[in-house]
Amino acid sequence: MAQARAENFSVASRLLGARRRSQLLAVYGFARMVDDAGDEAGGDRSALLDWIEGDLDRIYAAETPEHSVMQALAPTVHALDLPAAPFRRLIEAGRRDQVVDRYRDFDALLDYCQCSAAPVGEIVLHVFGAATADRIALSDRICAGLQVTEHLQDVAEDHARGRVYLPEDDMARFGCTDRDLLARVPSRGFLALIAFEAARARSLLADGAPLIRRLPLSPRFAVAGFLAGGRAALDALADAGYDVLGARPRPARGRIAAAMAQTLWESRWR
Numbered sequence: 001m002a003q004a005r006a007e008n009f010s011v012a013s014r015l016l017g018a019r020r021r022s023q024l025l026a027v028y029g030f031a032r033m034v035d036d037a038g039d040e041a042g043g044d045r046s047a048l049l050d051w052i053e054g055d056l057d058r059i060y061a062a063e064t065p066e067h068s069v070m071q072a073l074a075p076t077v078h079a080l081d082l083p084a085a086p087f088r089r090l091i092e093a094g095r096r097d098q099v100v101d102r103y104r105d106f107d108a109l110l111d112y113c114q115c116s117a118a119p120v121g122e123i124v125l126h127v128f129g130a131a132t133a134d135r136i137a138l139s140d141r142i143c144a145g146l147q148v149t150e151h152l153q154d155v156a157e158d159h160a161r162g163r164v165y166l167p168e169d170d171m172a173r174f175g176c177t178d179r180d181l182l183a184r185v186p187s188r189g190f191l192a193l194i195a196f197e198a199a200r201a202r203s204l205l206a207d208g209a210p211l212i213r214r215l216p217l218s219p220r221f222a223v224a225g226f227l228a229g230g231r232a233a234l235d236a237l238a239d240a241g242y243d244v245l246g247a248r249p250r251p252a253r254g255r256i257a258a259a260m261a262q263t264l265w266e267s268r269w270r
Helices: 002-006 018-039 045-060 068-080 085-099 106-116 118-127 133-153 155-160 168-173 178-182 188-214 217-239 253-266
Strands: none
Touching: 018 045, 018 068, 018 085, 018 118, 045 068, 045 085, 068 118, 085 106, 085 118, 106 118, 106 133, 118 133, 118 217, 133 155, 133 188, 133 217, 155 178, 168 188, 178 188, 188 217, 188 253, 217 253
């Protein structure tokens, strides 16, 4: 939870008010814990994820969960009657990361995003009481775009963990192998591959952008923050020439603010 508050988590904006901010931070704390359990924890990560799901079961059984993050989440789940399925899909993504380290094509990667990213957007919509089927579908596109963007930023880090989220058929198309992911100086093929996937991520964000206009004011700011953060991150990738091996390109706060203003302005017509 301390990490959740420290990070630049757009939906936790103070513009949303203390109660909503607290609820969103509780959701983010859960998502962060599950992600860390699948990526950072020592020992048997699958067993740890099973334990987390057991603690989630305690919440839905109206029992007191054991972990402090789950204790912080429980009041939000009960107050808003949040469904369990999106939380369980996040845990499933962690389990999948223990057994799947490659994705044959972009469709397979998008299927993974349905577990690893889409549930967060769905839960956020539920928090705001705005979770209709059409809105969730648009949110799924935004979340997939954000997830693909994060994968592009973390190519070297993910490869060090034994995972490659660049689709295998695209790597072959651009003549890239694992050796390119380890190089200190990126090859032309690698840079072209990252640019190609970044364009896909930007297209996903654009596909989901109409969601903003379909939301009431408060969730509109939250979703616009997500979208603006993704666009600013992709701009930072472009500014770095799509070289993600030397350092992780990060957008400046001013750029995020500018992207937020542009996103809200565009939402008036989209």
